[in-house]
Amino acid sequence: MATKSADPKASRVPASPPLKPEEMELLRKREEQVSLESELTERELRTTNLRAELGAFERRYLHLVGTRYAELDEYKAQLAEKLAAEQPDNERAQRAAREARARASDTKSGAGEKAEHEPRAFKASPEMKRLYRDVAKRIHPDLTSDREDRATRQQLMARANEAYEQGNETGLAKILTEYESSPEAFRGEGPGAELVRVIRRISQVRGRLAEIEAESQALLRSDLYQLRLRVDEASQDGRDVLKEMAAKTDQQIAEAKRRLAEGAP
Amino acid sequence: MSSAPETPSRELVRTGTQALALRSAALVRRGLRDLARDSNWLIRKVFDGPVAHAAVSPDGQVCALSPQVRHGSQSLTLFDIERCVPTLTLRLSNEPAADPADCPARFAWSPDGRYLLGAWGPNAVAMQLFDLHAKMLVGEFGNFSRVPSDISWSPSGAFVVSSSTGAKPSLDLWRVQPSARAAGDSVAIPLKHLRVPEWIEDQTAGADPTEGGNFSGYGRAAFSPHEKSVAAVVEIGGEWADDMIAFLDALTFRRKMIFEAQGRVTDIAWSNDGNRLVYCSAGQAYGIDPLSAECTSLPFGGEQCAWHPQIPACLFFSSWLRSSAKGRLFLVDMNRITMFDEYSAEGVIDLRWSLDGSKAYAITNEGLAYIYEPELL
Numbered sequence: 214m215a216t217k218s219a220d221p222k223a224s225r226v227p228a229s230p231p232l233k234p235e236e237m238e239l240l241r242k243r244e245e246q247v248s249l250e251s252e253l254t255e256r257e258l259r260t261t262n263l264r265a266e267l268g269a270f271e272r273r274y275l276h277l278v279g280t281r282y283a284e285l286d287e288y289k290a291q292l293a294e295k296l297a298a299e300q301p302d303n304e305r306a307q308r309a310a311r312e313a314r315a316r317a318s319d320t321k322s323g324a325g326e327k328a329e330h331e332p333r334a335f336k337a338s339p340e341m342k343r344l345y346r347d348v349a350k351r352i353h354p355d356l357t358s359d360r361e362d363r364a365t366r367q368q369l370m371a372r373a374n375e376a377y378e379q380g381n382e383t384g385l386a387k388i389l390t391e392y393e394s395s396p397e398a399f400r401g402e403g404p405g406a407e408l409v410r411v412i413r414r415i416s417q418v419r420g421r422l423a424e425i426e427a428e429s430q431a432l433l434r435s436d437l438y439q440l441r442l443r444v445d446e447a448s449q450d451g452r453d454v455l456k457e458m459a460a461k462t463d464q465q466i467a468e469a470k471r472r473l474a475e476g477a478p
Numbered sequence: 479m480s481s482a483p484e485t486p487s488r489e490l491v492r493t494g495t496q497a498l499a500l501r502s503a504a505l506v507r508r509g510l511r512d513l514a515r516d517s518n519w520l521i522r523k524v525f526d527g528p529v530a531h532a533a534v535s536p537d538g539q540v541c542a543l544s545p546q547v548r549h550g551s552q553s554l555t556l557f558d559i560e561r562c563v564p565t566l567t568l569r570l571s572n573e574p575a576a577d578p579a580d581c582p583a584r585f586a587w588s589p590d591g592r593y594l595l596g597a598w599g600p601n602a603v604a605m606q607l608f609d610l611h612a613k614m615l616v617g618e619f620g621n622f623s624r625v626p627s628d629i630s631w632s633p634s635g636a637f638v639v640s641s642s643t644g645a646k647p648s649l650d651l652w653r654v655q656p657s658a659r660a661a662g663d664s665v666a667i668p669l670k671h672l673r674v675p676e677w678i679e680d681q682t683a684g685a686d687p688t689e690g691g692n693f694s695g696y697g698r699a700a701f702s703p704h705e706k707s708v709a710a711v712v713e714i715g716g717e718w719a720d721d722m723i724a725f726l727d728a729l730t731f732r733r734k735m736i737f738e739a740q741g742r743v744t745d746i747a748w749s750n751d752g753n754r755l756v757y758c759s760a761g762q763a764y765g766i767d768p769l770s771a772e773c774t775s776l777p778f779g780g781e782q783c784a785w786h787p788q789i790p791a792c793l794f795f796s797s798w799l800r801s802s803a804k805g806r807l808f809l810v811d812m813n814r815i816t817m818f819d820e821y822s823a824e825g826v827i828d829l830r831w832s833l834d835g836s837k838a839y840a841i842t843n844e845g846l847a848y849i850y851e852p853e854l855l
Contacts, residue, residue, distance in 0.1 A: 271502060279505045289854065293834075296788050302704060303750065305589075305633065305787040309834035323505045436506045443513055458512060465853045 239408045246411050249418045250356060254349040256425045262337060263432050265378040269335035270441045276332055277455045279324035281462040288469035290317035341377065344385045348373045352392045355421040358413045518852040519821040524557045525845035533585035534830040534839045539565065541594060543583050554596065559839055559847045566613060586629035593656060595638060597625050605629065605640065607665050609656060616656045617665035632701040639708055643695025648673050649710055651731065670731045677733050678712060698745055701728060702752040709755055711743040723757060725768050737771055747785040747792060756783050761798055778817060784829040784838065791855060793838050795826040807840055807848055823848055
């Protein structure tokens with residue numbers, strides 16, 4: 214925006230021509246766009262952080278508890294099948310065995326394969342956060358109105374999110390470099406067209422902000438978040454609830470194995 | 479200039495994490511549930527009471543007559559016990575009772591939870607059969623001078639036995655055929671009708687009516703797991719009279735054995751293998767061998783009982799607890815006769831195991847549900 218300068222040398226510079234109305238509007242809109250883009254970057258970072266934290270928590274939960282539930286359900290299915298075999302005329306026992314087997318299969322599928330090592334909790338370093346902000350500011354797909362450019366950005370942003378969740382700093386930096394050197398990064402047109410473009414970007418950013426808010430709320434309402442909240446609360450008292458749940462399930466598994474071995478349900 | 483695409487870009491921020499969350503949702507819910515309990519019992523407020531009658535289905539639903547009459551008609555509401563939400567309201571065609579909360583009623587769910595049989599009202603009634611998948615009344619059958627004292631389905635869902643007291647007491651066996659309605663036939667065929675059989679007259683002959691001791695009708699009835707026998711409580715009038723339990727052939731109602739109980743019998747339950755029957759009378763629990771008639775007084779009180787469908791474990795409710803006025807729910811290992819997982823409870827009006835035996839439900843007259851859900855029973 215044109216302003217008067219207090220520097221006497223500056224006063225000797227020929228006055229720049231007054232801005233046209235569309236140029237003034239473009240300036241205002243650019244300021245609004247910059248402000249919104251900054252907000253978008255922050256919110257995108259917060260939501261990605263939350264998602265990454267929940268993802269890491271979920272992996273730890275499944276590793277410690279989910280896989281044990283799967284093991285327990287497998288033994289329960291075997292017990293139910295044993296009972297059904299002992300009572301061939303008891304239709305309810307047959308049905309219970311079928312249901313127990315289906316449940317064991319579902320639990321196994323939900324828990325996935327047990328990893329060799331306990332997954333780590335997600336914790337982004339300040340450098341990771343700075344890098345993510347840079348990437349989001351530069352390549353967020355809602356910051357372009359060009360269809361091809363947007364498609365490119367979508368792919369890159371998805372890769373960026375993945376790299377962030379994996380704590381891959383090099384990967385994030387590489388994505389930024391990759392985009393900066395691409396032809397899509399160098400595009401420009403006249404002020405009229407630029408004004409239209411900026412207005413559309415503002416609209417896109419507002420739309421994405423609303424989506425992020427909804428997504429964030431959904432994450433906060435999720436069962437996974439509630440579970441993590443309970444675990445975090447207990448950890449403030451020095452308890453590791455997931456390990457306690459794992460230990461309790463281990464006892465149930467041992468009891469189920471004992472009953473199977475003894476042949477008494 | 480290319481025009482801006484209008485599609486939201488939400489998909490671009492989705493990662494493998496979210497797909498994983500969907501797959502593990504049931505396990506996360508299970509973990510939350512396990513964290514929320516300090517015992518194998520979970521408590522839920524399902525509906526506002528009080529109600530005099532409610533029945534729990536094997537798939538975790540409960541039905542209860544609405545305590546209010548709206549627009550001149552009474553309604554029957556089904557609730558999901560786990561989610562504590564009403565799932566279906568059936569407007570009833572009968573004349574509404576003057577005091578719906580006190581209206582005599584009896585309900586029975588079919589073993590698969592699809593059909594609900596019910597009878598209610600202060601006057602002569604028929605049993606109404608609802609198809610809950612189709613959410614409709616299929617038809618009605620029977621004609622009782624008052625609401626049956628019990629309605630019980632056979633384990634296969636093919637037969638129903640109804641018991642009644644009053645001016646024309648009887649024990650009736652029906653073959654239920656919901657699909658026959660489409661062809662214009664009755665939804666149930668009467669197979670046997672037992673009024674006052676000779677063996678009951680023998681047992682109560684000579685009794686002084688003023689002192690009680692007279693046959694007054696039939697109470698709780700239950701098919702054995704293999705549907706070969708029906709055990710039915712024979713109610714004997716009089717404050718100090720003892721009820722009897724008749725073991726009958728399921729299809730002919732031929733007498734197999736008559737057992738004289740001690741006091742008023744409030745509930746009966748067959749063992750999962752059909753070799754034993756537990757009954758509760760005068761607040762005490764007993765076990766009987768239906769072949770030898772050998773009876774054992776169990777070392778605990780009980781008013782209601784429900785035997786697990788596959789294993790020798792039985793759930794009991796006793797409204798009287800030593801040293802306190804409160805009642806309790808508890809399980810008993812019926813081989814070792816040891817109690818476990820006791821939980822205090824009051825006002826329980828129905829008990830039921832889920833079809834697969836993984837859970838048991840108890841519902842109170844105030845609409846409180848006690849869900850027994852052990853990880854390993």
